[in-house]
Amino acid sequence: MSDSQRVLVVEDEANIRDLIRTALRFHGFDTCLARTGAEALREARGRRPDLVLLDVMLPDIDGFEVCRRLRAGGDQVPVIFLTARDTPSDTVTGLTLGGDDYVTKPFSIDALVARVRAVLRRTGAAAPPEPDTVLRVADLELDEARWTVRRAGADIELSPTEFKLLAYLMRNAGRVLTRSQILENVWGWDHHGNAQVLETYISYLRRKLDPLGPPLIHTRRGVGYSLRP
Ligand code: CA
Numbered sequence: 737m738s739d740s741q742r743v744l745v746v747e748d749e750a751n752i753r754d755l756i757r758t759a760l761r762f763h764g765f766d767t768c769l770a771r772t773g774a775e776a777l778r779e780a781r782g783r784r785p786d787l788v789l790l791d792v793m794l795p796d797i798d799g800f801e802v803c804r805r806l807r808a809g810g811d812q813v814p815v816i817f818l819t820a821r822d823t824p825s826d827t828v829t830g831l832t833l834g835g836d837d838y839v840t841k842p843f844s845i846d847a848l849v850a851r852v853r854a855v856l857r858r859t860g861a862a863a864p865p866e867p868d869t870v871l872r873v874a875d876l877e878l879d880e881a882r883w884t885v886r887r888a889g890a891d892i893e894l895s896p897t898e899f900k901l902l903a904y905l906m907r908n909a910g911r912v913l914t915r916s917q918i919l920e921n922v923w924g925w926d927h928h929g930n931a932q933v934l935e936t937y938i939s940y941l942r943r944k945l946d947p948l949g950p951p952l953i954h955t956r957r958g959v960g961y962s963l964r965p
Contacts (some may be wrong), residue, residue: 741856742766744785746776746802747818748795752841756789759845760852773797780806785813787856789848790835792819800833807834814859816851818843871906874965875949878906887948894944897922901937905953905963914960 743760747753748771757767768783770776773796780788788806792799803815817838831838836855839848869881875888880903885892894902901922905913915931923933938961942953954962 740764740766741786742768742783743852744768744770744776744779744783744788744813746770746773746779746788746794746799747791748772748793749791752791752818755845756848759849763849765852771795773799773802776802777805780811780813781809787814787816787852787859789852790815790817792817800835803833803835814855816855871903871909873906873909873963874952876906876945876952878903887945890948892944892948894941898937898940898944901934902941902963905961908963910962910964912956912959912962918960 743765745753745756745760745767746769747756753769753771757769760767768779768785770779771794773794776788776790776794779785788803790799790802794802797805799817799819803817806813806815812834814836815834817835818841819838820841836859837851839851869879871878871880877886878884878899883899885894885899885902901918904918904922915934919930919934923930938953938955942951945952950965952963952965954964956962
C-alpha cells in the first residue's frame with residue numbers, strides 16, 4: 737500500500753461515519769468526511785480522494801446522484817456505495833452509474849476495509865501506468881515513448897529502423913546478441929538470414945553515436961553485437 741491513500745467517507749449518520757473513519761485510519765488511510773451529497777461533491781473536488789465510500793441514503797441528493805454528478809464532471813475516482821437497500825435494482829443502478837462496488841449495511845468493518853483495498857488495487861491497476869520508457873546506457877538515452885535519442889545531452893536523429901535496432905540493443909545492454917536474434921527481433925522473420933542489412937544499420941548507428949563519445953556498439957566476431965560502455 738502506498739502511503740496514505742485518501743478515502744472520502746460520505747455518510748450522514750455520525751456513529752457509522754466515525755466508525756468507518758476510525759477503522760480506515762487504523763489501517764493507514766487518510767480520511768476526509770462529508771455528511772451530505774453537496775458536501776461530498778465539494779470534498780471530492782477539493783481533496784481529490786483516491787476512493788469514495790458513498791452512502792446511498794443522504795439528506796439532500798442521494799449517493800447515486802452524487803456519483804452520477806462526479807462522473808458527469810469527469811471524475812473517475814473509484815466509488816463504493818454503502819447501501820441498506822439491498823435490492824438488485826439498486827445494485828444495478830449504482831454500478832451502471834459508475835460505482836465500482838457496493839457494501840450492504842449492516843457491514844463488518846473488516847469486510848469494508850478489505851473491499852476498499854480490493855477496489856483500490858483493481859482500479860489502481862487499471863489506471864494509466866507511467867512506466868519509465870527511457871532506456872539508459874552510459875551517457876546514451878533513448879525514450880521509447882517520445883522516440884527521442886540523446887547522447888551526452890545532444891539530440892540524435894535516427895530513422896525508424898535505426899531507432900528500433902538501438903532500442904533492442906539497449907534493452908539487452910551488456911549481452912552479446914547473435915545476428916539472427918537481432919534480425920528476428922528488429923526486422924522480423926522476413927529478413928532472417930540477411931546479415932548484410934544488419935551490418936549496414938550497425939554502421940549507420942556507429943556513425944551517429946561515435947562522434948559523441950567512446951564506442952558503445954561492440955562487434956563479437958562470428959557471433960553478433962553487444963552494446964555496453
Ligand atoms: Ca444514510
